[in-house]
Amino acid sequence: MRKLSVAGIAALTLLFAFIAFAGCTGTCYSMFYKEDNGATRDVNQGCTIYIELPENPTTGYTWQMDTGGLSLVNDEYIADSNAEGLVGGGGMHKWELLAKDKGTYQVKGIYKRSWEETTPDDETWTVTVNVV
Numbered sequence: 001m002r003k004l005s006v007a008g009i010a011a012l013t014l015l016f017a018f019i020a021f022a023g024c025t026g027t028c029y030s031m032f033y034k035e036d037n038g039a040t041r042d043v044n045q046g047c048t049i050y051i052e053l054p055e056n057p058t059t060g061y062t063w064q065m066d067t068g069g070l071s072l073v074n075d076e077y078i079a080d081s082n083a084e085g086l087v088g089g090g091g092m093h094k095w096e097l098l099a100k101d102k103g104t105y106q107v108k109g110i111y112k113r114s115w116e117e118t119t120p121d122d123e124t125w126t127v128t129v130n131v132v
Helices: 004-020
Strands: 028-035 040-043 048-055 062-068 071-079 089-096 103-113 123-131
Touching: 028 040, 028 123, 048 062, 048 103, 048 123
Parallel strands: 028 048, 040 123
Antiparallel strands: 048 089, 062 103, 071 089, 103 123
């Protein structure tokens, strides 16, 4: 019977560690964009959800977002580099949410001026997230 060397045992241990932890080293996330309006998607519990929607607050129009019970981690507006400081220049509003608890959540947004009444003509955006 042949014995394994210390180097052989170390190599086997390393190989088993790679196999055991394969798939556990990355982070899980799901991205939603304007074109995902109306979508339904399954997301694993503990994963991060990113939403990116175009916005132009220099005109008064902003997204009023209801995260539907998902945990809000970050909420920021980033102006386009060529539009920074320009009236009428837009950018991207980004939200980072955490899928902490299992369940079904509906994230809803309405794009309007906050001081104006809501009308049927206002742009809306909705996604359903099933946290599994």
